Amino acid sequence: MKLPPPRGSLSSALIETLGGGASHLAHLVPDGRLVPDDDEDLQLSLFVCYELAYRGWDGVDDGWEWDPGLLELRADLERRYAGQLHDLVGEVRPADPATVPQELTAIVAADDGPALSGYLRGRATREQFREFVTHRSVYHLREADPHSWAIPRLGGRVKAALLEIQIDEYGGAVTDRMHQELFKRTMAWFDLDLTYGAHVDRVPAATLAVNNLMSYFGLHRSRRGAILGHLAAYEMTSSLPNRAYANGLRRLGGDTSATAFYDEHVEADAVHEQIAAHDLCGAFAADEPELAGQVLWGARCALAVDNAWARTVLDAWARGGSSLRA
Known part of the structure; x- marks a missing residue:
């Protein structure tokens, strides 16, 4: 699967890094994280991260699946997505x-x-x-x-x-x-x-x-x-x-x-x-x-x-x- 076109600043930085052969994400996250522009940017960025655990992206090294910087970014995106889920259905109840x-x-x-x-x-x-x-x-x-x-x-x-x-x-x-x-x-x-x-x-x-x-x-x-x-x-x-x-x-x-x-x-x-x-x-x-x-x-x-x-x-x-x- 080819890397898709970006939909915002976060997905643009992520896709450019994965497609450009960089070895880590640290230079893209000087303050510790990137903030998605909107939901299109967030969902695409999260999808790009997740696909590394499935069949991967053409031309992207498999090692990215467990890259610490990418996992940190993914975790931040997941926290944002989890917030949306809680807004939709509330918290887990016993x-x-x-x-x-x-x-x-x-x-x-x-x-x-x-x-x-x-x-x-x-x-x-x-x-x-x-x-x-x-x-x-x-x-x-x-x-x-x-x-x-x-x-x-x-x-x-x-x-x-x-x-x-x-x-x-x-x-x-x-x-x-x-x-x-x-x-x-x-x-x-x-x-x-x-x-x-x-x-x-x-x-x-x-x-x-x-x-x-x-x-x-x-x-x-x-x-x-x-x-x-x-x-x-x-x-x-x-x-x-x-x-x-x-x-x-x-x-x-x-x-x-x-x-x-x-x-x-x-x-x-x-x-x-x-x-x-x-x-x-x-x-x-x-x-x-x-x-x-x-x-x-x-x-x-x-x-x-x-x-x-x-x-x-x-x-x-x-x-x-x-x-x-x-």
């Missing part, structure tokens, strides 16, 4: 471990986010649906990867439950059945570039924030409860929207290859919903009761950040414009 599955169900039932799936099913133009697929490509081309960071941090029945979900996400070790690969068929129907990360420069901060949330939870052992709650929220709210996406594509003339990704999720996530709520999060809360509240907080964050992104998309379309960056 929870009764025995009621975590029921609480997750209640959180999902109470979610009143914008009806993006309904719009895509019945009203979206082909170009709008193409924009939606462009947004989601940033996540779906590495789907399951952020949640897989939790695997070595768990044990016993909790690890087994997570593996059961992840094995399905990775297509049962059959490349063509991996959800990452299925999504490429949808992208191909829209004649989109299938390259990993090809559309990062087109999506706004709200889209990057969705992806940064998963990385923030997944890359920190201290947030292992939150990443499980995040996964549960995704699995428990996935089946019906994916049915709507598939039907919307069929309305626009999409063939079985174009809808395969969404059709697969209708069935798979209906099963994953129960595994995630009970076998994964319920068992985790029983094993680590002090983190039961973090599980629920992670689920709330997942829904809140996704809803903020959906509002951004729908508001742009309501104004008659594009939801993507020029």
